[in-house]
Amino acid sequence: MLKLQRWLSRNQLFEQVVCKKAGHVDHAFGSHPFSSGVGIPGQKFTHTVPKNENDRVYAAYNVYKGKAGVSMFPCLPTFTKLESGSLVIDRRGSILLTFFPAIGERKYDWTKKQFFSLNPTEVGTLISLGPRDSCEFFHDPGMLSSTAGQVRKSLTIKAHADGNGYFISLNVVDNTQSTKEFLSVPFTAGEFSVMKTACSFALPHILGWDRLTKPSLGMEKGFQPNKVNREGLSLEWKR
Amino acid sequence: MLKLQRWLSRNQLFEQVVCKKAGHVDHAFGSHPFSSGVGIPGQKFTHTVPKNENDRVYAAYNVYKGKAGVSMFPCLPTFTKLESGSLVIDRRGSILLTFFPAIGERKYDWTKKQFFSLNPTEVGTLISLGPRDSCEFFHDPGMLSSTAGQVRKSLTIKAHADGNGYFISLNVVDNTQSTKEFLSVPFTAGEFSVMKTACSFALPHILGWDRLTKPSLGMEKGFQPNKVNREGLSLEWKR
Amino acid sequence: MLKLQRWLSRNQLFEQVVCKKAGHVDHAFGSHPFSSGVGIPGQKFTHTVPKNENDRVYAAYNVYKGKAGVSMFPCLPTFTKLESGSLVIDRRGSILLTFFPAIGERKYDWTKKQFFSLNPTEVGTLISLGPRDSCEFFHDPGMLSSTAGQVRKSLTIKAHADGNGYFISLNVVDNTQSTKEFLSVPFTAGEFSVMKTACSFALPHILGWDRLTKPSLGMEKGFQPNKVNREGLSLEWKR
Amino acid sequence: MLKLQRWLSRNQLFEQVVCKKAGHVDHAFGSHPFSSGVGIPGQKFTHTVPKNENDRVYAAYNVYKGKAGVSMFPCLPTFTKLESGSLVIDRRGSILLTFFPAIGERKYDWTKKQFFSLNPTEVGTLISLGPRDSCEFFHDPGMLSSTAGQVRKSLTIKAHADGNGYFISLNVVDNTQSTKEFLSVPFTAGEFSVMKTACSFALPHILGWDRLTKPSLGMEKGFQPNKVNREGLSLEWKR
Numbered sequence: 001m002l003k004l005q006r007w008l009s010r011n012q013l014f015e016q017v018v019c020k021k022a023g024h025v026d027h028a029f030g031s032h033p034f035s036s037g038v039g040i041p042g043q044k045f046t047h048t049v050p051k052n053e054n055d056r057v058y059a060a061y062n063v064y065k066g067k068a069g070v071s072m073f074p075c076l077p078t079f080t081k082l083e084s085g086s087l088v089i090d091r092r093g094s095i096l097l098t099f100f101p102a103i104g105e106r107k108y109d110w111t112k113k114q115f116f117s118l119n120p121t122e123v124g125t126l127i128s129l130g131p132r133d134s135c136e137f138f139h140d141p142g143m144l145s146s147t148a149g150q151v152r153k154s155l156t157i158k159a160h161a162d163g164n165g166y167f168i169s170l171n172v173v174d175n176t177q178s179t180k181e182f183l184s185v186p187f188t189a190g191e192f193s194v195m196k197t198a199c200s201f202a203l204p205h206i207l208g209w210d211r212l213t214k215p216s217l218g219m220e221k222g223f224q225p226n227k228v229n230r231e232g233l234s235l236e237w238k239r
Numbered sequence: 240m241l242k243l244q245r246w247l248s249r250n251q252l253f254e255q256v257v258c259k260k261a262g263h264v265d266h267a268f269g270s271h272p273f274s275s276g277v278g279i280p281g282q283k284f285t286h287t288v289p290k291n292e293n294d295r296v297y298a299a300y301n302v303y304k305g306k307a308g309v310s311m312f313p314c315l316p317t318f319t320k321l322e323s324g325s326l327v328i329d330r331r332g333s334i335l336l337t338f339f340p341a342i343g344e345r346k347y348d349w350t351k352k353q354f355f356s357l358n359p360t361e362v363g364t365l366i367s368l369g370p371r372d373s374c375e376f377f378h379d380p381g382m383l384s385s386t387a388g389q390v391r392k393s394l395t396i397k398a399h400a401d402g403n404g405y406f407i408s409l410n411v412v413d414n415t416q417s418t419k420e421f422l423s424v425p426f427t428a429g430e431f432s433v434m435k436t437a438c439s440f441a442l443p444h445i446l447g448w449d450r451l452t453k454p455s456l457g458m459e460k461g462f463q464p465n466k467v468n469r470e471g472l473s474l475e476w477k478r
Numbered sequence: 479m480l481k482l483q484r485w486l487s488r489n490q491l492f493e494q495v496v497c498k499k500a501g502h503v504d505h506a507f508g509s510h511p512f513s514s515g516v517g518i519p520g521q522k523f524t525h526t527v528p529k530n531e532n533d534r535v536y537a538a539y540n541v542y543k544g545k546a547g548v549s550m551f552p553c554l555p556t557f558t559k560l561e562s563g564s565l566v567i568d569r570r571g572s573i574l575l576t577f578f579p580a581i582g583e584r585k586y587d588w589t590k591k592q593f594f595s596l597n598p599t600e601v602g603t604l605i606s607l608g609p610r611d612s613c614e615f616f617h618d619p620g621m622l623s624s625t626a627g628q629v630r631k632s633l634t635i636k637a638h639a640d641g642n643g644y645f646i647s648l649n650v651v652d653n654t655q656s657t658k659e660f661l662s663v664p665f666t667a668g669e670f671s672v673m674k675t676a677c678s679f680a681l682p683h684i685l686g687w688d689r690l691t692k693p694s695l696g697m698e699k700g701f702q703p704n705k706v707n708r709e710g711l712s713l714e715w716k717r
Numbered sequence: 718m719l720k721l722q723r724w725l726s727r728n729q730l731f732e733q734v735v736c737k738k739a740g741h742v743d744h745a746f747g748s749h750p751f752s753s754g755v756g757i758p759g760q761k762f763t764h765t766v767p768k769n770e771n772d773r774v775y776a777a778y779n780v781y782k783g784k785a786g787v788s789m790f791p792c793l794p795t796f797t798k799l800e801s802g803s804l805v806i807d808r809r810g811s812i813l814l815t816f817f818p819a820i821g822e823r824k825y826d827w828t829k830k831q832f833f834s835l836n837p838t839e840v841g842t843l844i845s846l847g848p849r850d851s852c853e854f855f856h857d858p859g860m861l862s863s864t865a866g867q868v869r870k871s872l873t874i875k876a877h878a879d880g881n882g883y884f885i886s887l888n889v890v891d892n893t894q895s896t897k898e899f900l901s902v903p904f905t906a907g908e909f910s911v912m913k914t915a916c917s918f919a920l921p922h923i924l925g926w927d928r929l930t931k932p933s934l935g936m937e938k939g940f941q942p943n944k945v946n947r948e949g950l951s952l953e954w955k956r
Contacts, residue, residue, distance in 0.1 A: 128432035363675065447535070
C-alpha cells in the first residue's frame with residue numbers, strides 16, 4: 001500500500017523536480033525563438049536534461065496567447081530490465097504542460113513558468129472532451145510526504161460557451177512562498193484539435209504499449225515483441 | 240471445419256493456460272507496486288512468461304478501484320514461416336484483461352485473479368461503444384472439447400446511466416470447483432477513453448496488419464512488406 | 479489523358495489478375511484453416527504471390543457468415559526509384575476484399591471467390607460511414623480496354639435499419655461467361671468497427687505517407703525522410 | 718520578439734520558395750501521369766528537390782476535378798543538433814497543398830500551380846471540421862518583410878449545404894503581377910475523409926512528436942527516445 005502511494009507521489013513530484021532544474025530561458029524548448037530579455041542569456045534551456053542524456057529531442061507544441069502561453073510534449077515511460085531479461089515499466093509516461101506568463105507583446109517570462117504533468121487517465125479525459133465539456137484535475141506535488149499540502153495545483157479545461165474552443169488554466173497555490181499563480185491560455189478549436197490528436201498519438205507511447213509492438217531501442221541483444229508461448233499452448237491442447 | 244472450431248477453442252483455452260501459469264503476486268505485472276501481503280513474496284509474477292522468452296515487455300494499463308481492479312495489455316499474434324519464406328498468421332492476437340479482487344484498502348489478491356481475452360471483434364465492439372451503450376461477451380474456455388460447459392465466463396461493459404463512465408464486470412462460473420466469481424470495476428469516462436484509445440492503437444497490431452507495413456523482427460534475411468507483383472501486372476497489361 | 483485513364487484501368491485490372499492467379503484453396507490466406515473439401519488439396523493458396531516474392535505476410539481479417547465470408551487485407555503501394563535517387567509512387571495501394579460463398583456449415587468454396595479492390599477514396603468513404611449510412615462502388619475491370627463492359631462489379635455497404643451493423647455485398651456480372659454472382663456478408667457493429675479501425679490504420683500506408691515519415695526498406699544507402707531544404711530557405715531569407 | 722515574427726514569416730515564405738523552384742510539369746509528383754501537353758516535356762518535376770537531397774519520397778494524395786485539382790503531402794520538420802547532442806526542432810512541418818487549374822478534359826496546367834502550406838494548427842482545424850463546418854485561413858508570404866502585402870492568399874474549406882462534401886478553394890492575389898487566381902476543387906465526403914485521416918496521421922509527424930518516440934534517422938551514435946532522469950528523481954525522493 002505504501003508503495004502504491006509512493007508511486008503516485010513520485011509521479012507528481014516530477015513536476016517539482018522539473019521546476020527546479022529548468023530555471024533558464026532559451027529557444028531550445030520548442031521551435032519558437034524567444035526574446036532573450038528574460039532569463040539568463042547565453043544559457044541553453046535544460047529542463048530535465050541531466051548529464052549523460054545528451055540525446056533528447058525537443059519538439060514541443062506551443063500555444064502563445066496574450067496573457068500566457070503553454071508548451072506541451074510527451075515524457076516516455078522508463079523501464080527496468082529484470083534478471084530474466086524482461087523489461088518492466090518503472091514509471092508511466094505523461095504529457096508535460098509548461099505554462100508561462102506574458103510580460104509584454106509576444107514576450108514571456110520563463111522564470112515564472114509552472115508545470116503540470118498529465119497522467120494517462122488525465123490524458124484520456126482530455127481527449128474524450130466534447131466541444132462543450134469541461135474537466136478539472138488536482139495535483140499535490142508533496143502528496144503523502146512531509147510536504148503534503150504545501151503546494152496545490154489545479155488544471156481546468158473549460159469549453160467556451162459557443163463550443164468553439166477552450167480555456168486551459170493552471171492555478172498554483174504555494175503556501176511555502178505565499179504565492180498564487182493563475183495562468184490561463186485560450187485555445188481555438190483548431191489548437192485544441194492539435195492537442196487532442198497529438199495526445200491520442202502519444203497515449204499508447206506513454207503507456208509503453210508501443211514497446212509491446214515494436215523493437216526496443218538500446219537493447220544489446222536481439223529483441224522480439226510480446227508473444228504467447230505457442231508450444232505451451234500446443235502441449236495444453238494435446239492433453 | 241474441425242480445424243476452424245479448434246482454432247476458436249484454442250483462443251479461449253488461452254485464458255485457462257494463462258491462469259495456471261500465473262499464480263503469483265508481484266509488482267512486475269504493471270507499473271503499480273502491490274502490497275506483498277498476498278501471494279508468494281520474493282517471487283516474480285510470471286504469467287505467460289515461459290523459459291526462453293526472456294525478452295518480454297510488461298506495460299499493462301491498470302485500473303484499481305475499491306472492490307476490484309483490472310489490468311490490460313495486448314498479446315501479439317504469432318506467425319508461422321512457410322517454406323516459401325512467407326509468414327502466415329498462426330494465432331490472432333488479443334487484449335488480455337486480468338481482474339483481481341480487493342481484500343482491503345489498496346490491497347488486491349492476485350491468487351484470485353481471473354482472465355478474459357478479447358478477440359479482435361470484441362475489441363472492435365468495445366471501441367465502438369457510445370457513452371450510453373453496453374455489450375456482453377460469453378466465453379467457454381473448454382468449448383468443443385471434453386471440458387465444454389465446465390467453466391463459463393461473461394464480460395459485461397455497461398454504461399452508467401448518466402453516460403459518464405462504465406462498469407466492466409467479469410462473471411466466472413466454474414462447475415468443476417463449484418465456484419462463482421464476480422469482479423466489477425467502475426471506469427470513469429477518462430479511464431474508458433484510455434482503454435478505447437489504447438485498444439484502437441493495438442487492434443491493427445493484434446490483427447497482424449502492422450507486419451504488412453513494417454519490417455519484421457527477428458527475420459534473418461532482408462524483408463520487404465506486402466507488395467503487388469508489378470511485372471505480372473505489366474505483362475497482363477500488354478496483352 | 480490516356481495515361482490517366484490507363485492508370486485507372488490498371489487499378490481495376492488488378493482484381494482480374496488476382497483472380498486468375500488465386501485459383502487454389504488453402505489455409506494460408508487468413509488465420510482460419512478451411513476444410514480441404516473444396517479446391518485443390520495439398521496446394522498452397524498463392525493469390526498474388528509470384529515467384530521471388532517469398533517474403534509476404536498473410537494476416538487478413540476474415541468474417542465468416544452463413545451464406546458467404548469475406549477476407550480483407552491491405553496491398554501496399556509500389557515505388558519507382560528515379561535516377562536522382564528519389565522514390566516516386568508508382569501504383570497506389572488498396573484494401574483487397576475477397577468474397578467466397580458458403581457451401582455448407584462453416585464450409586466455403588474458394589474456387590468461387592470474387593475480388594474487389596478498394597482504392598484510397600473508397601476506403602475514405604467506408605471509414606466515414608455513420609451507423610445509418612450506405613454507399614455503393616462500381617468497378618469495370620476492363621475499363622477503357624477492349625474488354626470494357628464485359629465484367630461489371632458493384633460493392634454495396636448498407637446499414638441495418640436499426641443502425642447496429644451493415645450488409646456488405648458484392649455483385650459480379652460476367653457477360654463473357656454469362657454468370658451472375660451475389661455474395662453478401664452481414665457485419666455486426668463490432669466487425670464493422672474492426673474493419674473501419676484497420677482501414678483507418680492502413681489508409682496512410684496505402685497512400686504511401688508512411689514512407690514520407692519512416693526509413694525505407696530495402697534501400698542500400700542511408701535514407702532520410704522527406705525534408706525541406708533549409709539552406710535554400712536561409713538563402714531566400716537573406717535576400 | 719523579432720525572432721518569433723521571423724519564424725512565422727519563414728513558414729509562409731516557404732510557399733514562395735517552393736513556387737519558384739517548381740516550374741515544371743511531370744508525372745513524378747503523384748501517382749497520376751499527366752498529359753505532357755503543358756510544361757516542359759522530358760523534364761522531371763523537381764519541386765523542393767534541391768541537389769544532395771536525392772532521397773525524397775513522392776507520394777502525394779491527389780484529387781482531380783473538372784476545373785482544377787489539388788495535391789497534398791506532408792513536409793516533415795527539420796531539427797538542429799546542439800553541442801550537447803540533443804535535437805531541437807528548427808522548423809515545424811506542414812501539409813503542402815498544390816492547386817492547379819484544368820485546361821481541358823483531364824488536362825492540368827502545372828505552370829499555373831499555387832501553393833498553400835497548412836501549419837499544425839490549421840491542420841488541427843481541418844481535421845476537426847464537422848460535415849457542415851467551414852473555415853478560412855489567410856497567408857501573406859511576405860509577412861513582416863519588405864514584400865508584406867504584395868501577395869495575399871486565402872484558403873477556404875466550405876461544407877456543401879447537404880453536408881455531403883466540401884469545396885476547397887484557394888484565392889491568390891498577387892499585386893506585383895496584378896494577377897488574381899481562384900482555384901476551387903469539390904471534395905466528396907470520401908475524398909475529405911482521406912484528407913482528414915491522412916492529415917491526422919501526419920500531424921504528430923509534422924509536430925516532430927514521432928521523434929520523441931522513435932529512433933532517429935541518420936544519427937551516427939545510438940540514440941534513445943525522450944526519457945526522464947530516474948536517478949535525479951530518486952535522489953530527490955531520498956531527501
